[in-house]
Amino acid sequence: MSDLNVKIEGNAKSATQLNVNARQFSLVVDEPPVFGGTDNGANPVEYLLAAYAGCINVVAHLTARELGIEVKSMKIEISGDLNPAKFAGEPDAERAGFKNIDVEFNPESDASPELTQKWIKVIKERCPVNDNLANPTPLSFNLKEEMQTV
């Protein structure tokens, strides 16, 4: 299979609000007032957890079909713990991002407990967002020169 190139672009509406275009979709990312924002959308780390939950949903249904599991309903809750000290600029703070991310996977299906455990293993292996959270990803951060200065 050939690579997919996935692309989004965002324009700052304010110091906290970013209006993002992803294909035909418009997403608003903001922060609540406690982080200086205007609360016009979910915040970046909520988007991150939503991405993970959405990915689990797709991969869980895809692999359920392969394993012969009938899914009647599925609920996915995700939480994570984050210390905002590094974000706020404290030099000796712990890591900036989530220290842990916890998924509560709640499918209503006809799978036996054994098959459900096998299913969960396959979901984790094949979910792209799970991979990008569990493992390091090379990031490049490039300055677009033409608008660097006013």
Add this chain to the structure above:
Amino acid sequence: MSDLNVKIEGNAKSATQLNVNARQFSLVVDEPPVFGGTDNGANPVEYLLAAYAGCINVVAHLTARELGIEVKSMKIEISGDLNPAKFAGEPDAERAGFKNIDVEFNPESDASPELTQKWIKVIKERCPVNDNLANPTPLSFNLKEEMQTV
């Protein structure tokens, strides 16, 4: 600073569409038809890139103030390359997630080139989503027992 607990919950509307609640916000994650979806929302990996862009926006403006940089506008484009083979179930495929994620950071500001480079370094250090993509994060995946079987 004490930890923040961030939480979202999603309910499967279909095999590809997840309706997510994050505080008062409703987010729709889906897949385009090429991945069997109904295209009612951006897909999980687009949400992931939107999370990263939103995070860069917030941290860039916060740290600009600290560094005495005046920001007139900011545009952030992010792309990533992903091979869907592992997602699709090919056993010897490369990693499931993005192999690389590339940020084009396009601020219009009064910062010198030297200060801009310092600014970018601080943004990367203090952006929570940057940390969770660049570094491994412990993930726990738990089955909610009460609805395990029909």
